[in-house]
Amino acid sequence: MTDIKHTREIYDKFSEHYHDYVTSKKNTHHRFIEKPAMLKLLKNEIKGKIVLDLGCGTGFFTKKIFSLGAKEIIGSDLSPNLIQIAKKENPEINFYIGDSRKTSFKKSQFHVINSSLMVHYLQNLNSLFKEVSRILKKNGLFVFSMHHPVYDVVHRENISGKKIRVFKNYFHNQKYYWDLGPKMKKMIAYHHTFEMIFDALNKNGFIVEKLLEPTAPKKAEKFNKKLYSLSNQRPTFLLIKARKIK
């Protein structure tokens, strides 16, 4: 089975569970770290714009972006079951099923393309960024978040019953496995160095306007002490706001 099929199968199988998880207050990673930082990058860029949310899941954040005043918003995702929930939950938004690396959207269709936590599922960033560049207007914005390049490098492992901090190889583009909660285990993601990310952006006509490495705020501590502590020691997510200049 290819990795993309594996990703689709897991999201399809656990679609209801995933929807409950992303919309629940227990989802402290999204709630306190990633989503507030994404909103910081997006908030002044959406009004009156035609927007695409790539890898939109069940559309929870698509709706949030729409509420920032988009003229039109479309969501698209690999998983038919997630899209089914997205349509049911957000009847005012159009959703499509598809692989982000090969879409049926028109050339230069969008002013802004958002992609929250999808990029790390892909090994070859060039194939994704090439498609994003094709369907984005000139001077348009591509805003995305992904696992931080050191996420799987600085790591805590159970060694002889003790949690030990280990340091893994940074210079590669190989897969690693991670758990999205207790049910969605052994998800496949790919490691990318900063150089790989910036090279793929530059090659496809993008320049980076802003980069964020958000940490959990103090108010997160009472909901998830471990997350608060860890996220303030090593970065969890990387967020990039890139403009298509060519």
Ligand SMILES: C[S@@+](CC[C@H](N)C(=O)[O-])C[C@H]1O[C@@H](n2cnc3c(N)ncnc32)[C@H](O)[C@@H]1O
């Ligand atoms: C962690 S979820 C994030 C969902 C949503 N963006 C959010 O922030 O709540 C990652 C999503 O990326 C989607 N995905 C992974 N690879 C994809 C691909 N090649 N094309 C489209 N969607 C993909 C998955 O189906 C899943 O819905």
